[in-house]
Amino acid sequence: MIKVKIVSRQQQRYVQLLTNAQLPLLKITEDPQQATVLLADPPLIAPHLAKYPHLQWLQSTYAGIDALIKPEIRQNYQLTNIRGIFGPLIAEYILGHILNHQRHFHQYKVQQQQSHWQSHPYQSMVGKTMVIIGTGTIGQHLAKVGTVLGCHIIGVNRNGIAASADFQQTYAITDLNTALTQADYVISVLPATADTDDLFDQDSFSCCKNALFFNVGRGNAVNEQALIMALEQQYITHAFIDVFKTEPLTPDHIFWHHPKITITPHIAAESFPEQVFTIFKANYFRFQQQQKLNYLIDFKRGY
Secondary structure, eight states: OEEEEEESTTHHHHHHHHHHHTOTTEEEOOOTTTOSEEEEOHHHHGGGGGGOTTOOEEEESSSOOGGGOOTTSOOOSEEEOOOSSSHHHHHHHHHHHHHHHHHTHHHHHHHHHTTOOOOOOOOOSTTOEEEEEOOSHHHHHHHHHHHHTTOEEEEEESSOOOSSTTOSEEEEGGGHHHHHTTOSEEEEOOOOOGGGTTOBOHHHHTTOSSEEEEEOSOGGGBOHHHHHHHHHTTSEEEEEEOOOSSSSOOTTOGGGGOTTEEEOOSOSSOOOHHHHHHHHHHHHHHHHTTOOOTTBOOTTTTO
16 A cells, blocks of 8 residues: 655645545555655645655655755655646746737726827837747747747757757857847746856846846746846846745835836746646556656756
8 A cells, every 4th residue: 555645735636636536555644654655845845854754755746846955854765846737837927928018918908997099119029039048848848939939049058958949049058148148038947956046147137138037947046136236237128027035025025116027926837736646646656666757856956
């Protein structure tokens, strides 16, 4: 019998999905002492891992697992995350903000309320350069969507090797600044690792030229004071930020009332239980048969 404990904000839904699936030899437990498998939200389970002496595998319900890879937290188990389902959600988020910004939809809504008829010049995405930092499954999907809309796509990753044909150019992360000089849209989908801390600093931001900046990866990548400087110096025209170094964002944070910053509360790509469960189910059968799990995390690399 494989005993699974669920630790999630969506606990009731996951219990329902597991119960309905009737997976062989699976039993849901509430006892940490008995659980060998966890299906869990990383921030909720991270402080309590020591309570699970028999843990063999933890299936994260999130793509981001930075709460679980801190050196002081145990790593003597298999950790898998969620991949392959967030690309469309991230693309919708990015495109929605770009189109709203460039086509002035919010402004027209205000004018409608005022019965005011006035047109405003706008830009097309066709011919714009989209620089995507992080070329995993999310970055690849975004590249595909951007290509369809007529953008020139540049990728940035660890080795400078193109992850798919949709990247017309790919730079190594050491050449980030070269990529940024060409950008109309800068989009970070990076994981949180020691190598990505403050990657976007005063030096890198100063290479931009009136770009729109998006961070939908992890908050550690952005030096917040450097971003404010970049907005003041017009290296960045507007910043759309979904992830932050400290979440939730404190009420007195300078970002809240900055006219060139749009804040969303880490909602660019939610983990829907039905999609997460599909990945968990496939991995469960692999775990049961002692096969290599899908989307296994390398603790040393952090992803």
